[in-house]
Amino acid sequence: MMEIVYTSTRNAAEKVSASQAILKGLADDGGLFVPSAIPPLAVGVAELAGMTYQETAYEVMKQFFTDFTEEELKKCIAAAYDGKFDTEEIAPLVDADGAYYLELFHGPTIAFKDMALSILPHLLVTAAKKNHVQNEIVILTATSGDTGKAALAGFADVPGTKIIVFYPKGGVSPIQELQMVTQKGDNTFVAGINGNFDQAQTGVKEMFSDAVLKEQMQKAGYQFSSANSINIGRLVPQIVYYVHAYGRLVANDVIADGEKINVTVPTGNFGNILAAFYAKQMGLPIAKLICASNENKVLYDFFATGVYDKNREFVLTSSPSMDILISSNLERLIYRIAGGDAEKNAALMRELAESGKYEITEEMQEQLADFYGGCTGEEETAAVIRELYEKTGYIIDTHTAVAAGVYRSYKKDTGDAATKTVIASTASPFKFTRSVMRAIDGGYDKMTDFELVDELSRIGNIALPKAIEEIRNAPVLHDTVCGVAEMPQTVKRFLGML
């Protein structure tokens, strides 16, 4: 079997094993770790069609994480994709109005980050053991809402880890805050800060690079790590559901063995769609990778012009998890279309840091032919939700609706209505209930959040997810609030170091 090593997108000389890449998260030079080659799938489609989600996960992950043993990987997979998910299928496909919605929201926080964050803790602990790390791993995260809860749920009660999440007090939705402050698990810690998300993020970054704190932590038997979305231990598990979905489509006779499908992905940080791109590179028969943006359409413009330009107004939309102007994972694609040239990529990233924009060469642009960029505005997003509901009774969330809207324009624009298309459905409608219900009927706006939840359950004929049921009555377990300057003290107090 081919041994895969990981190098930095900014420095060819930095080479590490898969487990080291997972432990480090980010390369020392600020680059992202990329596999030396994208390995091919080692199983045929006929076999895939008969596989469970967990079996597919093993087939994909063993190709990338070549320094893990079979036993280690299978243990991680079994611990991640279990009863935490509310369906044995883990990521079911729903056929509605001529598209296949790949529901990635059946995990503990009812959004797609669970797909990766439920396995990352186990990969991390295994990687630490393999590399003889004696310290306990402390995950430190700043969150604007969603990632914090998904990370808390993933790391809760995982031996050998502690997780600390900082969020802007008053800067997240009431449901998001409730989800975090009711989190169970002796190793979980949550603190609101008197400041905004950027201040929380900066505070966390400063702690990561604080040499004195690092030494104090070391003495106390701790070391920091991050559950950031650029960790290769989050990216690879995301390839799995595309491969699995393809197998299901074959098993259900929707497509023939080898028939190409399109994949449409509501995109923010570019992690989810990059995973689909990697799946295609592994040999999965994918025709177009349809990249959907909301009104923060940096990526749409990039695919249209070859210029990435974040110098623009930041728009708050009803799909907040896609309100992003710097799509960090795009760097891995840039590196690839630069022919794996770390220097060339590093130069572009320097430009981005200095001037907020860069332009790729025509030669690089030609390699993006498999991508189709589109965007959906706020009004159309709401119309997509309403029209799909009225036509089929199926209710999708706002992020998924942005993707469904782009798929509509893709069909009109290209005339390609024949290729079977999977749309990544990244959040349960219960996660963004108010926006979803308002889209269906403006009159719903009068209701309280929990009334809306019950009404959504009734009109959509969908059971209330456990995640919502739980926070309704759960006791608040975390009530720490601190100033931005007190973040390091708060960490030390949580870790019993004071």
Ligand SMILES: *Cc1c(COP(=O)(O)O)cnc(C)c1O
């Ligand atoms: C994070 C997120 C996205 C964007 O995914 P990326 O991998 O960052 O592109 C889309 N929808 C939802 C609901 C998310 O939480």
